Ligand SMILES: [Zn+2]
């Protein structure tokens with residue numbers, strides 16, 4: 746025999762998996778920092794994903810929540826960014842910040858829905 750808590754958990758799971766989700770950001774997070782190119786934000790720096798790239802989204806309909814990173818998720822519409830095929834010169838986006846040996850290039854990822862764009866470092870061999 747199931748108790749009331751198990752019953753409610755099952756009901757909540759059902760509601761959350763059938764929900765169409767209305768996400769909004771529910772964690773405080775730092776201002777996004779722009780790269781040297783206006784309106785393109787700094788993402789991954791070297792091998793590090795900076796702490797301020799993380800945000801929590803919560804659905805107002807079903808209270809489901811999850812952690813996302815704007816290095817791969819749009820912070821406006823919460824869909825996955827599309828990465829460029831080419832690796833660009835890091836110089837143009839970040840100057841020589843954290844990479845005086847030239848180990849990294851920049852891969853730019855864009856939201857397919859709006860203008861959100863981020864420049865992530867990637868090994869350049
Ligand atoms: Zn939901």
Ligand SMILES: [Zn+2]
Nearest residue numbers: 819822856859
């Ligand atoms: Zn978007």
